[in-house]
Amino acid sequence: MGVLVRRAGRGSVAEAFFAGSALATMMVSAPVATAAAEEATVVLPPVSVQEKSAEDSYKQKTASSPKFTAPLLDTPRSVTIIPEIVIQQSGATSLTDVLRTTPGITLGSGEGGNPVGDRPFIRGFDAMTDTFVDGVRDTGSQSREVFNLESVEVSKGPGSSYTGRGSAGGSLNLVSKTPKANDFGGASVTFGTDDTKRLTTDLNKTVTDTIAVRLNAMAHDADVAGRDEVTVSRWGLAPSITFGLGRPLRATLSYYHLSTDDMPDYGLPYNQATGKPVDVDRDTFYGLTTRDFRETTADTGTAQFEYDILQNLTVRNTTRYSRSTNDYIVTNPDDSAGNVAKGYVWRSPKTRDSINRTLVNQTDLYGTTNTGFLAHSFSAGAEFSREKTYNNPYAFTPAITRATNCNVTAGAASNYNCTTLANPNPDDPWNGTISKSPNFTRTRVESASAYVFDTVTITPQWSINLGVRYDDYDVKAETQATGNNPLRNKSNFWNYQTGIVYKPVSNGSIYVNYGTSSNPSGTDAGEGTQSVALNNKDLDPEDIKSYELGTKWELFQNKLMLTAAIFRNEKTNARVSTSTDSTLSQELIGEQRVDGVELSASGSITEQWHVFGGYTYLDAEIVDDGPTASNDGKRFPNTPRHSFNLWSTYDVTKDVTLGGGATYFSRRYGNPANTLYVPSFWRFDAMASYQVAENVGLRLNVLNLTNERYYDKPYTTHFATVAPGRSATLTASFNF
Template sequence: MSELDLGPRPITPLPERLRAGTAVGVLLSCAMTTTALAQSTTPSATPSAAPASETSSSIVLDPVNVVGDRPVGYKVDRSASDKFTAPLLDTPKSVTVIPEEVIEQRGATTLEEVFRTTPGITLGAGEGGVPGSDRPLIRGFNAESNVYIDGLRDTGAQTRGTFNLEQVEIVKGPGSAFAGRGSTGGSINLVTKTPKAETFVEGSATVGTDKTKRATVDANYAVNESVAVRMNVLGHDGEVAGRDSVEMSQYGIAPSISVGMNGPTRGTLALSHFQTDDTPDYGIPYDRTTGQPVDVDRDNFYGLTNRDFRETQSDQVTLTLEHDVTDALTVRNVTRYSWSTIDYIVTNPDDSAGNVANGSVWRAIKSRNSDTEIVANNTELLGNAHDGWFGHSFIFGVEASQEDSQSRGYSVDTGNRDCSVTGIGAASNYNCTDLYNPNPGDPWTGSITPSSSYRDAKTTTVAAYAFDTIELTPQWSINGGLRLDNYKTEVQSGGGRGGDFDGSASDTFLNYQAGVVYKPLPNGSIYASFGTSSDPSGASGGEGSENLSAANMNLDPERSVSYEIGTKWELMNRKLSVTGAIFRTEKTNARVTDPAGGTEQVLDGEQRVDGFELGLAGRITDKWQVFGGYTYMASEIVDDGAGTTDGNEIPNVPEHSFSIWSTYDVFADWTLGGGATYMSSRFGDTANTRSVPEFWRFDAMVEFQPTENLALRLNANNIFDERYFDKPYTTHFATVAPGRSVLLTAVAKF
């Protein structure tokens, strides 16, 4: 074997893999993409059959700076995370990237609305959790604690904005090798905007139905070739379409600065502040006779405007440092401090005690006042190499983090649970209201005091990982990854219904990802992959440590595995990505109640989701773009231990889900767009007695661009005002999705 060669190679040059926020990464990526496209469309170009060992003598061209607008569109070629050591075409795993253009054209102003643009994701609700927080489920498993911002975990129940996002990446299937603890269904990486090597200003102003007013500013200033600053600002205020008295306001600001952009050493300092002030909404109660939400007006709101509230705030400071050791080797360090808080009292429309059957609803409440503080550091070494036989694109990393959270509640006077005893209206101090005609403005005068209940938690994680894409030949490659985690959660709680608890859980676990890729043509791949995940007790960290108890604190982590076979193709002159995959996700030792009796949990359960998915993104023609897909999932609770739900479906897993968005440039200055979303019925509970029905939703858009620097966009969302439910809970209620809304947006660019 020859000595390790870290010199430049013509295969997957390092500059393509630099962060999008550097001028070097932008310019050289454009250059290499242009070269690759030219080669793929030249009739005389044919795939090279030379072995990988011979490519080290190939001609290496000097970098070419391409001046002009950065390419835009729905098709994204690479993940922003360097843990994916190959282009998405050559990555043996399902990864959906939602670009900024799709987010803007669809008028998505919350992360929940972004998730609706792709199938395979559903939204979860939690009775004791947080109303309106981001709680996605990927392929049937909760991913609330597996949301990342620029590759670092972002725990803490919260709502995140879209104003500072460049793209959203959804990694599907168990992936603890990529993301660490949890990640049973997958993970989500939010890629934020960073300074660019060009000066521009873009502002937008939106007005619409339901008193909607929204304004954003995105300003980037290139101080010189090495320094640039960027500022993103958001202000939003409005009501929720189709819901009485439900309001939402948001404010955000995100400044950042990059230095050394054209040099071997680069640094970016980014700050972010985002806050919301909303009316929390738990939707409509179930009808226990039908098991579906009761048939009442869609706008019925059972909360109280003079009592219910929800305020959130999140702040982050991130420092990213990079240094090119050689042309093919880079070291990066990312340090982040973040703090988030959430404070709310929300009405839970309770269907117990026969209330719904009697035409009444008890206004139960859920409450929380909590904050989460995170300090994290990540160091990575990434590059390309050739060992004399094979080409390597690799990354090694170490990560350390500490998450601290404190949670308190409120004691609220809600009277007698049985409304038939107290009556509705004034007789119950408005703690009971009419099922068919609730009044959110009722003059409730009950007491609110701080609760004695509390829960404090601290989670520490130290991890090391490695990924490598090994190019055996131009047609065959192997992708592998390992991650070793040392994890510990400590919890103290008291004053709640569960009594006092003081305990901890800790473990060390190894996860891996492996896949093989065959490329019959340069623009297509066929792959098979296998991956694992580990979900220790209290794995959510922060507030998610609420699932840690005396019953499970001594258990080993739950283990999940995924099997996936798929294919990816770049068609239409490589401007359109088409993907397909068959998958199985299997949790083989789920926590269940001990069949032998008692309250202890054991790892005897089993859950499984089988399915397949299709996806497409990009241009069919120069004027016609499309983004969407279809997912089929068959879920089963294979073994529920002492429970009685064996053979039932897993909650919130639709058998069929479909989403499509498409735009067409009718004229040079006119674009028409439209989308459709379908989801089949879903159960809300493991007993499969609560459910929400299937639905279709249709959206439309028209955009007029009278000048190069001005555009007017009209969005009509949920055109037919479909009444559907996006978050079925296990008991009591299902939340209602927004009704029809019309938004007019003006976008100015300078």
């Protein structure tokens, strides 16, 4: 019988949650520095931690990374910080939910690698490998949670000077919760439609005046609205401890664990005749519950040491080891063999069982100083990392090959690998056997980099922002076919950041910016895919350039920030195929260009009225797709011309808050030929909260208020995933 023995079943979340409460710590050597007790020329303002009111916390003033050497008002690039209060009020429970509040970002899928996990596109470019946690690259195929997040920082535009390889359209930085110098505790319990159950806790305790511990935990179990067979189940734990609070020498040790156990969903196939997803019932599910599953884990240990050498000079060393797994069998409702036109679908299985291990050490030296009449806010650092990924997918007996005649063999004759378009049965008794495939992929990425940033203040009105980074990058990919002769791409590259800021008044700035990124072959190796191949292993990195003109203004007593920017991102040496057989040859002769406009607002219009959101226009064009393609002049896949997001709340009384959100995406194409697409849509959300008592609050969220049927992840050729329908949750929060 083809019964797959699963390592964790749905319904075991609570047991796993309580059984998994273990603290792992990592000891590393801290850098040793001696400080001269001398008066600093420029004093770095002290950092204090305090509770924020809603009107303050909607608008963030600074980014967490020391690489951003100026406040956001004076930073010459588009940076959006999604604060914790917006994450909570909007009812977000995953990174995917969080990114819905920010324009210019779409979500993607794929056949393999990370099919239903986090794959954001920023300004038209895939940013799957450009996600960072507390400034350190977070590799591996994951579906990230929010229970341990203070904020999400979105840096837009090419930024390899900040992050290294990739970052063609931008990057994400997830800021974790850490111990604080005051005691507090909180918990929340959520129940909702679609069998939703969620529990979170956040406990902070000072052990002494200089030592504090913090524990964040989460258990979540739910179905997906409008997709009857799709389920999500996960639990997480994040303990941390800080030594030396308020002292010159500080150390924070933290551990993060997340386990998921889901029924994956590839949505609906395209109708090649109309170009849109097929017109069937919203809850039509082509997977097989007797075969499909997805289980992931993420374990991360971090040790961070900081030392204030002088009042205005600090050194920070971060060491992180992470291990993540991604194990799944998922059904792709394949339409490439012409079955959909006949009213049938081939259930094409995609599989993966991968392990990713990463070790990173990063050192930053940052502070302020003067040279003559020039004031400097600077940051310099070095980073060393090693990433290893091993993927060994599954094989099926009997072998499953692409079916072109599902109209003849549907049902038992095909072992239920063929089914009807309109009425598939997810519980069909598929009875093949599953084993590990002899094919495997093993990748290793090693990198070393050094970087320097400086904001030079010339006068109160004029400043210059400079940044440079050098990366040495080495990737090796090995398969069963290559044996002991792995494919390798070794390259080194420089990237730059230059911006000029003019402040006509203290609360407004106008800037111009130029930045670059480098995208070497094998950039996505950390996701377990072998992008290093015979046809690209000797190619130099792709180069991406960005030009941006923008302005930022703080209004209403500096409680509201408004920003506007026009920009161009261009890649003039894109990798393209030069043969009709795409596996034979590639050259760096393609060209891609994105021209855009972005507007955003964050903060408070009045003490009661808070807003967060914006609008993005993207003219994303494939200028030259190479000599064998006919996509010149077509739009980027998965890139809407117009996108709009707004989250807004109003404090009716000191205890009652009403709010809501609106999201709009125009048409997005699924393929470079622009023959397949998902239609435009509007989505609306609503929220109401009531502070029952000083330490007890209630919040009602209704998501997708109008039950709009839309598609959140269009994929080339095959399918588009269906976004959740209308759902409602009630959350009770307790503070103590």
